[in-house]
């Protein structure tokens with residue numbers, strides 16, 4: 001099954017047609033994917049991913065002011081006038097239950113926007129890795145793991161998570177005929193499998209956002225299989241797969 005799977009290392013490394021009729025798993029470990037999974041696990045009604053502030057503003061104007069929260073960041077910092085940053089730890093049950101979260105981030109929400117032509121878009125992270133793997137085991141479409149990366153560049157933690165998904169799907173035995181992207185992600189995971197958190201703590205992200213994003217946030221996002229839900233995009237809104245009409 002891993003022969004029908006490829007990995008794109010950033011949200012800018014594919015063309016629209018590369019995703020047509022495929023099932024995409026968008027991976028932005030730090031932090032958009034982890035925040036979406038967490039918000040939905042904690043009872044958010046849905047997450048609306050937006051690519052910029054204008055879009056966020058337009059959507060919010062059509063909603064009852066009590067019904068939603070605006071979450072997001074620019075360079076890791078809360079956007080003026082927003083309720084929350086995109087820290088998963090801020091998306092706690094007492095904050096998000098029953099609310100729609102409009103989420104605006106530098107990479108993750110834009111990656112979803114760019115993956116628009118896929119047949120299905122799922123959201124993956126270390127937190128819900130098992131749920132992703134279980135779903136992909138029965139997937140009929142070709143699969144593409146889209147790492148959000150950072151501003152068009154590769155991010156270590158996203159590729160590592162893609163490698164972990166592939167490793168589980170092939171039970172640690174990747175075929176020689178797998179795509180190059182799958183081989184690279186798998187190899188990265190093999191190297192760092194026993195040291196996920198430490199290796200991510202010395203990634204470019206951790207260095208770049210030191211003092212802005214807390215170590216608690218990063219540690220939280222490195223936990224594997226803490227949450228069991230699988231977010232999926234449905235008509236512009238992300239909900240956990242069991243809650244959607246599909």
Ligand SMILES: O=C(O)[C@H](CS(=O)(=O)O)OP(=O)(O)O
Pocket residue numbers: 028030031032033073074075076077086105106107108109148149150205209213
């Ligand atoms: O806030 C985050 O975790 C990042 C910030 S940055 O773009 O890596 O500086 O955004 P995200 O879209 O969640 O990757």
